[in-house]
Amino acid sequence: MPMTDEERFRFDLTGFLVRPSILTPDETAAIVDQIDRMRRDPESLLPEHRAVPGGPASVLIDHPKVVEVLHEVIGPDVRLESFFHVWRQQGQRHGDLHGGGPQQADPIFGYRVNNGRIHAGMVRVVFELTDIARGDGATHFIPGSHKANFPMHPDHMSLEDDKRSEFLTTYECPAGSAIFFTENLCHAGPIWRRDTPRIGVLHAYAHLATHWHRLTIPPAVLAGLPREKQAYFREPWVADFRTQPATINNIERFVGNEETPVNTDRQP
Template identity: 30%
Template sequence: MSAPDPSTAKPLLFQQSRVGYVEIDEVDLPRTNAASKPVIDPTPEQRYLFDTQGWLLIPGLLSEDEVEEMRAFCYRLHQEPESLPEPQRSPIGGPLEELTDHPFIVGFMNEFLANPDLSSQDCYGFRMESTSLAMRQTGEGGFGPHNGNGLWRLPGDGHNYRCVPGKARSSLTCVVWELNEVEASGGTLFINGSHKAAFPLPAGAQNLDSDLWTRYTCPAGSLLIFAESTTHTASPWGSTNHERCAIFSRYNYVDSKWHKWQPHPEALEAMPPKRRTLFRPVHVEGNLI
């Protein structure tokens, strides 16, 4: 008997609440977002990198025009929030709402978070659960390593990472839109592969200059995604040219939530129906819109 071809072999996933395996080829996750834009699936390389590193960078995903408009909104939100109508006073307000289900976000979450039983062409199989704006001046950003060991954490902790051959689930997942360039220092730092680490964090990792930490640089408009179960930390913002202007948003399974954040009800009401499914109640039973 010949060995299965790894490029076409399918993972074996148990069906939810029933006996048997999921028919992978019949799973029909959303192919467009709420703005009818085609979903962008992660490439095999991106999928592999995220699964092995615990984080992934997509440099320059947004166009210059998009970055300019979104960054202007962030500065206004930061500096003069009262100039915005109350429902828009958040990092999903104005032009930023489009980021919540950006085509790459949908493609990525389809791969690493979506529950096929709670997903259709009109309903996302995952949720968005929080968002915040990080506007950091030179020197701001505290070093504080946290999380790690996700593969060995029990469900309920919120920071677990699970995988079988051919499929991975990242649990609480952080999305960072970098709207200003990230130069040599000041972005989020990671310990590669620590979401699967079997050992506790070594004492040396408490030093910002330890070689255990991996840094990235990127142009404005880049997207960073990481499993919260990966050991990570903020670091002091080094640039004297501009602030860090980053939107941190978290995504999760339909039936799990870590953060207390909720979107403003009027902002939610004004969204297209498919986008609203990102913010539906946190449960499984009957939760397919």
């Protein structure tokens, strides 16, 4: 089992998990440089590197320390549904607390444990590319809210300093760490307080058979990825019964068969 017993206990209890320093300093620096150029000077990058998850950031798509957690909390076949970078300056924020409670019933977001196995819906992974201290204002969580049976109570939904829930918490970690959380966990990206930016990449993974986000990856970026990484954008189905035996849309088949299409869902 690749997750430790302590990690599994922690993820189930709280709804999130920090894996510190999964990237090397060189990998982290290369992604920071890529995002910096994307913002300031995209022409200096190859077209297929002008957005995440292309170029240096593609190391994140199927990082072994990420995939082993996803396989255990989602299942053996996962897709990468959503990805974006943040370059958050002091005073900027993502938004208020959201998620938790009633979403638990939803098969896309819901969190269940059966027969000793976690079956999470969508799981977000935050890759922090700068050191994070507790007071900085990285992602905040209400632990346990991924399993809450009642709607989130307004008394616990404030991010104002003197009105915060006693349960609201966050993390500290070195640059190059990954933070996993079930999308069912009540969470927020509060005001960033540090005078240097928060640089990071956020992914959302889901079961192969589900499809929540429409695909936004630029065609050039998708085309520039190796087949093993394109596999994370394959079409969202599990079994094709038009063939005998049924064709199973697993990663091995996708990688071994160049004809198998990637997801062709494109925004108009």
